[in-house]
Ligand SMILES: NC(=O)C1=CN([C@@H]2O[C@H](COP(=O)(O)OP(=O)(O)OC[C@H]3O[C@@H](n4cnc5c(N)ncnc54)[C@H](OP(=O)(O)O)[C@@H]3O)[C@@H](O)[C@H]2O)C=CC1
């Protein structure tokens with residue numbers, strides 16, 4: 001794998017997940033630098049992965065071939081302004097932020113930068129993530145290939161043709177691990193209420209989720225409805241549970257949740 005110098009501006013949850021994917025798949029830790037204002041997350045990254053750490057965004061960015069912007073969306077503008085005095089013409093800039101359009105970064109950095117917008121998710125940290133990628137026509141094949149190689153260390157990558165499609169990626173993959181954690185939380189709470197120990201309840205619920213996801217993945221010829229049907233004996237227990245979900249309009253609730261997720265990304269695009 002190419003061992004370009006990669007720096008992360010912002011060393012929070014998502015940057016940590018990507019760094020974990022990189023190092024676990026053999027990327028040289030000495031080629032990775034994380035920059036963050038507060039020290040504890042940096043120290044943990046240095047301890048866990050052996051990467052370089054700093055509180056100085058400018059030095060980190062100046063010395064990197066690839067700059068990954070890992071701060072919250074509202075901080076992209078001050079970070080861009082801070083780095084705008086650097087000559088970024090030869091560098092690839094990768095943003096992971098939701099809801100900040102590619103065009104805005106040229107304003108923030110006060111120059112035409114080579115930017116690829118990505119939408120990863122936290123399972124990247126264990127190699128089973130998914131990252132959506134968008135690049136405008138001006139971005140070179142070399143930079144696209146480099147970005148894809150870096151992000152693929154955390155799992156699957158999917159290019160989208162239109163920037164707007166990244167908002168669907170947010171709803172389907174970037175944010176969605178949280179939906180599944182919520183579902184697991186609710187299952188565990190119900191089982192604990194029924195007398196099960198929390199650890200047993202969690203083990204059962206998470207193993208079932210893992211098994212269901214793997215079955216869906218390993219049987220692409222089977223529809224999701226068929227996989228569900230295979231569990232659902234007529235007049236049996238599953239049928240009662242599924243009927244309860246359908247009566248409670250789970251599908252509509254999921255549709256509302258995903259639509260609101262996308263609407264928030266669109267709103268953020270007008271804010272930042
Ligand atoms: N979490 C997720 O699942 C996903 C997040 N994203 C995107 O990733 C980005 C980061 O999110 P997430 O990792 O969750 O957020 P975190 O809050 O965990 O991380 C953001 C980090 O940025 C640091 N930071 C703040 N100001 C600066 C600055 N001026 N220069 C450098 N670093 C700074 C913060 O440091 P400190 O804490 O010390 O202030 C913090 O460590 C967001 O844009 C989000 O949209 C995308 C996909 C999924």
Ligand SMILES: O=C(O)[C@@H]1CCC=N1
Nearest residue numbers: 097098170174175176
């Ligand atoms: O909640 C957020 O805004 C970010 C983007 C996707 C996941 N976390």
